Amino acid sequence: MSVLAKEGLQPVEERHAQQARARRWMRKRSAMRIFELVVWTAAVAVVFLLPSKMLILTEIAILALFAVSLDLVLGFAGIVSLGHAAFFGLGAYAAGLFARHVMAEPVIGLLIAGAASGVLGYATSFLVLRGSDLTRLMTTLGIALMLAEVANQMAWLTGGADGLSGFSLDPILGLFPFDLWGRNGYIYCLAALFISTMVARRLAFSPFGLSLKAIKNNPARAALVGVPARRRLIITYAIAAVIAGCAGALLTQTTSFVSPDVLAFHRSADVLLVLVIGGTGYLYGGILGAIGFTLLKDWLSVVTPQYWMFWIGLLLVILVVVGRERLAGWIEHVRGRLASGGGHSP
Amino acid sequence: MTTVLETFGLKRRFGAFMATNDVSLKIEQGARHALIGPNGAGKTTLINLLTGVLVPTAGTIILRGDDITRLPSHLRVKRGLTRTFQINQLFSEYSPLESVTLAILEREGFGGNLWSPVAGYGQLIDEAAALLARFRLASVMEERTSRLPYGKQRLLEIALAFASRPRILLLDEPAAGVPEEERYEVLSIVSDLPADVTVVLIEHDMDLVFSFATRISVLVAGALFAEGSVEEIASHPGVKAVYLGEAA
Amino acid sequence: MLTILFDGIAYGMLLFILACGLTITLGLMNFINLAHGAFAMAGGYVTVVMMNRYGISFYWCLPAAFFVSAALGALLERVLYRRLYQASHLDQVLFSVGLVFMSVAAADYVMGGQQQLIQLPPELSGRTEILGIGIGRYRLFTIVVCAALAFALQLILARTRFGSRLRAAVDDRRVAMGLGINVSMVFALTFAFGSGLAGLGGAMGAEILGLDPNFPLKFMIYFLIVVAVGGTSTVSGPFLAALLLGVADVAGKYYVPAIGPFIIYGLMIIMLILRPAGLFARGAR
Numbered sequence: 117m118s119v120l121a122k123e124g125l126q127p128v129e130e131r132h133a134q135q136a137r138a139r140r141w142m143r144k145r146s147a148m149r150i151f152e153l154v155v156w157t158a159a160v161a162v163v164f165l166l167p168s169k170m171l172i173l174t175e176i177a178i179l180a181l182f183a184v185s186l187d188l189v190l191g192f193a194g195i196v197s198l199g200h201a202a203f204f205g206l207g208a209y210a211a212g213l214f215a216r217h218v219m220a221e222p223v224i225g226l227l228i229a230g231a232a233s234g235v236l237g238y239a240t241s242f243l244v245l246r247g248s249d250l251t252r253l254m255t256t257l258g259i260a261l262m263l264a265e266v267a268n269q270m271a272w273l274t275g276g277a278d279g280l281s282g283f284s285l286d287p288i289l290g291l292f293p294f295d296l297w298g299r300n301g302y303i304y305c306l307a308a309l310f311i312s313t314m315v316a317r318r319l320a321f322s323p324f325g326l327s328l329k330a331i332k333n334n335p336a337r338a339a340l341v342g343v344p345a346r347r348r349l350i351i352t353y354a355i356a357a358v359i360a361g362c363a364g365a366l367l368t369q370t371t372s373f374v375s376p377d378v379l380a381f382h383r384s385a386d387v388l389l390v391l392v393i394g395g396t397g398y399l400y401g402g403i404l405g406a407i408g409f410t411l412l413k414d415w416l417s418v419v420t421p422q423y424w425m426f427w428i429g430l431l432l433v434i435l436v437v438v439g440r441e442r443l444a445g446w447i448e449h450v451r452g453r454l455a456s457g458g459g460h461s462p
Numbered sequence: 463m464t465t466v467l468e469t470f471g472l473k474r475r476f477g478a479f480m481a482t483n484d485v486s487l488k489i490e491q492g493a494r495h496a497l498i499g500p501n502g503a504g505k506t507t508l509i510n511l512l513t514g515v516l517v518p519t520a521g522t523i524i525l526r527g528d529d530i531t532r533l534p535s536h537l538r539v540k541r542g543l544t545r546t547f548q549i550n551q552l553f554s555e556y557s558p559l560e561s562v563t564l565a566i567l568e569r570e571g572f573g574g575n576l577w578s579p580v581a582g583y584g585q586l587i588d589e590a591a592a593l594l595a596r597f598r599l600a601s602v603m604e605e606r607t608s609r610l611p612y613g614k615q616r617l618l619e620i621a622l623a624f625a626s627r628p629r630i631l632l633l634d635e636p637a638a639g640v641p642e643e644e645r646y647e648v649l650s651i652v653s654d655l656p657a658d659v660t661v662v663l664i665e666h667d668m669d670l671v672f673s674f675a676t677r678i679s680v681l682v683a684g685a686l687f688a689e690g691s692v693e694e695i696a697s698h699p700g701v702k703a704v705y706l707g708e709a710a
Numbered sequence: 711m712l713t714i715l716f717d718g719i720a721y722g723m724l725l726f727i728l729a730c731g732l733t734i735t736l737g738l739m740n741f742i743n744l745a746h747g748a749f750a751m752a753g754g755y756v757t758v759v760m761m762n763r764y765g766i767s768f769y770w771c772l773p774a775a776f777f778v779s780a781a782l783g784a785l786l787e788r789v790l791y792r793r794l795y796q797a798s799h800l801d802q803v804l805f806s807v808g809l810v811f812m813s814v815a816a817a818d819y820v821m822g823g824q825q826q827l828i829q830l831p832p833e834l835s836g837r838t839e840i841l842g843i844g845i846g847r848y849r850l851f852t853i854v855v856c857a858a859l860a861f862a863l864q865l866i867l868a869r870t871r872f873g874s875r876l877r878a879a880v881d882d883r884r885v886a887m888g889l890g891i892n893v894s895m896v897f898a899l900t901f902a903f904g905s906g907l908a909g910l911g912g913a914m915g916a917e918i919l920g921l922d923p924n925f926p927l928k929f930m931i932y933f934l935i936v937v938a939v940g941g942t943s944t945v946s947g948p949f950l951a952a953l954l955l956g957v958a959d960v961a962g963k964y965y966v967p968a969i970g971p972f973i974i975y976g977l978m979i980i981m982l983i984l985r986p987a988g989l990f991a992r993g994a995r
Binding site for chain 1: 736742744790793794797799800801803804805807808809810811812813814815816818819927930931934935937938968971972975978979982983
């Protein structure tokens with residue numbers, strides 16, 4: 117008796133039931149979880165509940181956007197990057213230069229900055245994808261350092277070590293001016309974060325996104341089910357670069373200033389830590405991690421203003437040695453409690 | 463009989479070591495072609511060359527008239543050539559349903575879609591569920607692959623290759639590592655593969671080879687030692703010697 | 711021009727000594743230790759403290775720097791690094807970046823943020839004439855010491871029992887263990903040795919490379935390039951890579967100061983395009 121039950125030998129009802137079950141499971145896999153609604157509701161609520169904290173909340177939103185973009189690179193594409201700040205920084209400078217020399221409209225500036233970073237991301241993806249993990253570290257770090265050097269050298273354009281200033285931004289869409297309390301700035305950044313996360317979410321649950329984690333998990337197998345890995349990774353890297361560039365642009369636009377610090381190594385390292393705190397591979401790790409990191413850094417810089425870097429480093433060491441898996445497992449547990457019906461998360 | 467897969471003087475060197483030594487092989491359409499040989503003979507290396515996991519040092523590979531020698535793996539899959547691995551290569555973090563759906567999506571050309579949710583491809587999910595049911599994996603299709611018992615993982619390995627609707631399927635020791643009780647399932651599947659799929663099988667189990675194969679190639683030290691029909695190989699004195707360790 | 715070449719060679723040799731510990735750690739334990747520069751910095755600061763605070767002669771500082779850094783390396787290896795040998799590369803990167811941050815902040819706290827200056831002994835300062843070329847005496851000293859070390863390393867690896875055990879453990883850890891080689895001892899000793907070398911490099915480099923709390927961050931990219939370009943399977947690979955890097959950097963900064971800092975990045979990109987597996991890679995790794 118053959119085990120490979122031929123089609124037609126299986127009772128139709130049973131097969132239909134299985135297929136319905138499969139479809140349901142797939143739908144549930146990509147369904148909006150309760151904790152997601154909680155996050156966005158809270159993000160909007162703080163506009164009314166914490167009106168005096170708009171500046172730090174804007175900082176969180178920008179960092180969250182930056183971290184979501186790195187999650188695409190790290191958590192989905194599996195590329196360990198030490199230089200993601202390159203895209204953040206390019207976006208920041210692009211937005212600043214655009215506002216200063218071309219047009220002070222923020223939304224257009226945001227899109228231009230994103231596009232510029234996307235181009236850089238696409239161009240460098242070919243280099244980044246060559247070689248091993250180690251070479252990738254060198255490449256990503258090198259590109260960020262190179263850009264920082266460019267910013268430093270081309271002082272006539274970028275303001276050098278003093279940074280770029282002397283521009284201000286027009287009201288968003290002509291209607292919402294950047295006010296001193298930062299409320300409109302925050303809403304602007306939140307909107308950008310929301311749209312980007314939703315776009316990233318669609319990507320994550322699309323066939324493209326399905327193939328990404330497969331490539332990360334088992335590249336040999338992925339190739340043998342027909343996945344063109346290189347092409348997918350290049351596109352992902354470029355998209356992540358666009359989002360990171362937007363984050364940088366938002367920083368410029370909300371502060372009317374660009375400092376060379378946007379390309380500093382610690383930016384790349386900080387955003388890695390954000391993802392370590394929040395978890396990778398489910399997009400919200402960037403948001404949750406950004407909240408945690410910013411609050412922590414804020415508290416630390418009050419307690420030990422000069423040497424907070426030490427405590428951040430210590431946190432990294434502890435987190436890794438204790439085990440990210442344990443932390444991730446704890447997060448899964450909490451997520452499972454918050455999610456509807458305890459569905460299996462990818 | 464048409465030749466679907468052919469190699470000409472295929473060579474692969476690792477430093478001073480010749481893993482594949484001037485192999486010229488012909489696989490016929492619809493064949494059940496077994497590849498046997500002692501351990502270390504280079505059978506898996508040959509499969510790696512055929513599927514693009516390794517690039518040959520010399521020689522050519524022709525798939526239905528096209529030269530695929532330098533073609534990347536994923537494009538060979540698109541042309542109907544795929545394989546299973548001797549040691550399971552699965553997506554450990556995915557469920558069987560996700561893995562098979564991925565394979566089907568790629569096959570149908572939807573893999574590059576960035577926007578539509580996977581959940582929307584109802585018909586393809588149906589196909590995945592049906593395929594998994596045929597491989598007796600329906601009950602575990604939502605489980606994470608890493609949690610499945612080895613026998614089920616082995617079945618998934620074959621199911622995954624099958625999901626790409628290959629025209630040529632290379633099986634690398636499909637029953638390897640499978641506990642005795644579960645071997646029957648795996649071997650049944652192998653013998654039940656549709657007649658229009660050409661199967662190349664690496665196997666050590668001689669009973670399976672002699673009952674399943676229509677043609678046998680014997681590989682020794684990277685080179686083709688003997689080739690022929692089942693009767694020819696079974697009575698070939700050199701083959702027995704090679705296996706039993708006598709002077710060849 | 712020859713002076714520049716000479717300076718570049720001295721710089722490159724220093725980079726080699728500094729980076730070779732990283733090469734060994736990566737090649738042997740497959741551990742990406744970005745905090746390697748911190749051990750170098752430790753050696754440098756030990757030298758500064760010994761010389762400036764206690765007036766100890768420069769020549770005693772060098773072995774002291776080696777041993778202090780080696781001890782530090784041995785301690786950290788046993789307590790921390792050992793747990794992460796099986797960890798993912800991401801975890802190793804995060805961990806070592808964390809260590810870097812801690813070391814930078816600690817150095818800032820203990821020693822202050824300024825560049826550290828040491829007074830070289832008179833016989834090593836100034837210039838001397840060899841074959842009509844003006845050569846800095848300290849540069850010459852550096853080259854001689856580093857070359858001797860490189861040669862000794864090659865000998866140790868190729869000729870001694872420890873060297874063969876090391877090479878065996880690199881090749882196949884499990885088989886080496888099966889042969890009775892105490893792999894964890896080999897790892898511990900090697901890590902300590904590599905850190906010690908870094909410390910020595912840091913001590914010697916205080917004059918040529920400078921020393922401040924940002925040292926591990928500043929030179930991270932240099933080490934990464936040396937290791938990625940030079941590969942991890944030989945001593946000569948990183949040696950040549952470091953020389954190339956040193957000469958290119960020094961020459962670039964001197965002749966074309968506008969694009970000088972970009973030379974190393976240009977080198978990096980060219981190498982990536984031409985030989986992504988590194989200039990001296992032996993096989994798939």
